[in-house]
Amino acid sequence: MPRPLTEYNRKRDFEKTREPPGQTTRGKRAAAGSLSFVIQKHAARRLHYDFRLELDGTLVSWAVPKGPSLDPKDKRLAVHVEDHPLSYGDFEGSIPKGQYGGGDVIVWDHGVWQPQGDPRKSYKNGKLKFTLIGEKLAGDWTLVRTRLPGSGDKEQWLLIKEKDHAARPSDEYDVVRERPESVLSGAVIDEKTGRTVAAESSSKSKAAKAQPKVTPPAPKAKPTKARSNAKAGSFPAMLAPQLATLASSPPAGDWLYEIKFDGYRLMVRFDAKGKVTVFTRNGHDWSHRLPAQVKELRMLGLKNSWLDGELVVLDEDGMPDFQALQNAFDTERSQQMLLYLFDAPFLNDDDLRQQPLETRRAALDRVLSTHAGELLRFSDIFDADYGSIFKSACAMSLEGIIGKRAGSPYVSRRSADWIKLKCKQRQEFVIIGFTAPKGSRSGFGSLLLGVHDADKNELVYAGRVGTGFNQARISTIHQQLKKLQQERQPVNGTVPDSRSATWVKPQLVCEVEFAEWTGAGVIRQPVFISLRTDKPAEEIIREQPLAPEQVEKIMGRKKVSGNVAGVRISNAQRQIDQSSGATKGELAAFYESISDWAVPHLAGRPVSLLRAPEGVGGETFFQKHAERLAIPNIRHLDPALDPEHGSYMEVNNVRALVGAVQMGTIEFHTWGAGSSNIDRPDRLTLDLDPDPDLPWKSMLEATELVLAVLDELGLESWLKTSGGKGMHIIIPLARHIDWETAKNFSRAISAFMAQQLPDRFTAKMGPRNRVGKIFIDYLRNQFGASTVAAYSVRARPGLPVSVPIARDELQGLRSAAQWHIGNLHQRLAQLTEDPWAGYRNRQRIKQEHWQQLNAKAP
DSSP, rough: OOOOOOHHHOOOOOOTOSSSSOOOTTTTTOOOOOOEEEEEESSSSSSSEEEEEEETTTTEEEEEEEOOOTTOOOEEEEEEEEEEEEGGGGOOOEOOOTSSTOOEEEEEEEEEEEEEEEEEOOOOHTTTEEEEEEEEEEEEEEEEOOSSOOBBBBBEEEEEOOSSSSSSOOOOOOHHOOSSSSSTTTEEOTTTOOEEEEEGGGGGGGHHHHHOOOOOOOOOOOOOOOOOOOOOTOOOOOOOEEEEEESSOSSOEEEEEOOOSEEEEEEEEEOTTTTEEEEETTBOOOOOGGGHHHHHTTTOOOOSEEEEEEEBBBOTTOOOOOHHHHHHHHHHHHHGOOEEEEEEEEETTOTTSSSSSHHHHHHHHHHTTTTOOSEEEEEOOOOOOOOHHHHHHHHHHOEEEEEEETTOOOOSSEEEEEEESSSSSEEEEEEEOOOOOOTTTOOOOEEEEEEEEETEEEEEEEEEOOSSHHHHHHHHHHHHHHHTSSSSSSSOOTTGGGGGOEEEOOEEEEEEEEEEEEESSOSSOOEEEESSSSSOOOOOBBBHHHHHHHHHHHTTTTOOSEEEETTEEETTTTTTOTTTBBBBBHHHHHHHHHHHHHHHHHHSOOOOEETTTTOOOOEEEEEOOOTOOOOOEEOOOOGGGGGTTBBBOOOHHHHHHHHHTTTTEEEEOOOBBTTOTTBSSSSEEEEEETTTTOOOHHHHHHHHHHHHHHHTTTTHHHHHHEEEEEEEEEEEOOOSSSSHHHHHHHHHHHHHHHHHOTTEESSSOSSGHHHHSSSEETTTTSTTOEEETTTTTTTSSSSSBEEEEEEGGGGOOOOOTTEEEEEEHHHHOOSSTTTTTTTOOOOOOHHHHHHHHTOOOO
């Protein structure tokens, strides 16, 4: 029976806290049997870790003061607390002070757990043995109730790591110290202040050290023992802001211009009862830090609304002053801060994201025009030409201006419809170290700076800044830097005077104004502006303004006129994905813009189309025969190939690609054989399909294991993301076997992995067989079956894309849906070589391959 959440609800005022109300979920995973776990790091009155296991529709919970240890010798105290709802499993944010458990919370680890024996009986008896499959924790564990005196009526338990492959001596590896970051956002909790801050950029690299390497099974000749409008339920709980693209000047078109405020970007949410929550750009709840602004926002009387704006403090001349804004936060004087509002994606239950910019602004202006408060302002549009506005802004020492394309929708991503035009070169840098002070100055002489090189995927030296400080600011920054000191140089390559430098963990971010970048990639004439706490260090790259013609191209957005690649797109402005705000015309333009990458993977193969006339979330259907569908420029294959059903199709040019989109296609799937000989496959596809609740780390490990087996077999393979949850491994073949042999061989690989590593893989399809495991889907390799093509968009929220990757990119992959129509162009622009360069269909399956897999050749 579901467990009650009475105690959880009794302790919380949901008008004041963003924690989810307690609602028991009955039979959430009854069919599949998968059980989730989560560990949340919680800076309440005392810092601790909340360990939660899903059982009977709730999260059974313990507070672990010191956090888990991978050392079986460490028996960590775990205080039993009230059950939490399953929806609490992805809660991150700040619980307001004065509320139960007040303080910041991050998701430190999550995944699935597998009980050993009957979990209900074991839990009742006070000894619960289980296996964890998480991002950080793995292996076998025990929770045992003790007879130690408790705190009030709270039971005392011990959390103990069992001796197995995942155990580590605490003097060798402390997972709590080495992996402090959230597995959702990358944020960390400062253990001294209890506040959430951006994660250090090196934390991701520590992931590989968290667990010992997994030994892959080695295939041998002999058998081996192995190892629209917002309606009820559609109003979003979170909404990412629309971001602007840095440009040198505006592209052609009708643009509206606003001041580029020098402050903190904020998103304001009003729920169905009018409760106000203020989020930073990165999704952190700052409501408790802005009580005066929240009070005025409540006065607007809005419900089910999202407003977009920027928080600033004005100097005595009425200009935004970022340092004054930081000082106001330091002294907790929120009444000095003004919130300039400039957009309304949602307003009183109306989803305005697809409405023109002017319509959204007019609606927002009407709301604010009746407001009598002093802390909310409407961001005005300047009625003048670009040249005059930009010149005036620079003369007034403003940072620059923001241009917004007239008539454009609101989308939660970086967009070419919004551009930022800066008066001076100014951007954020990561602080990597500092030099010793000279003369009368104390603390440090200058800050050493770095930025992330997108091509090399590493932090590189970018220069130093030694001006723009007063002694008080130097002292404050120096105190923060001393806590981050490390021996190792954080960047590769040569850094001038590195022997006398003091290195720090690359965690703090500062904003610097400068004259120019030199040819060596360092800045000239820099002046320090301020520290920035609203942007994570790992996102800091060298900003380069784009020429007008590059703005549209790099972002994959074009002003769709209704004609793309010579194909008329009907209803081009119709939204097809609520999550990204993308329209049918934008999807067509996206496919046209990547056609040089996509068409080579489609041409020469039969194609099946996934059509979604109503867009993502609507009814979809799969089509692999042309029938009477008149898709412009698509190739019809010989009807004799399938005389009972009509012609197969092939997409071999950009017009056919766009023509299919015109007919409602979102996804393109291709056969594993060429159009010229569909009876002989020229590739095998291994579709690694995980239990959806498995952590991403398990997906990466499983992919590496399969690749290692293929390496032992001597078979070259290629990788691509699925655009969903899993990964695709492609094995090119010479056309020498039939479909039955292809399916049997891929099934042999699937069975081998399941036999050798039964705790990780299953060879049986279906959710029940996939609990806590990964199914290697071999059924893609039979006549008529197909797999989503490389560079195909998926008909899923956000419109992710299936993307080929190089093998050495695998461990840096964050998810199988990492790229989507809003950011794929950035990846393609940075590539120096096709990830599948060298792909050849020359391999043959040999007798010894079957033997190595303990399988019998047909």
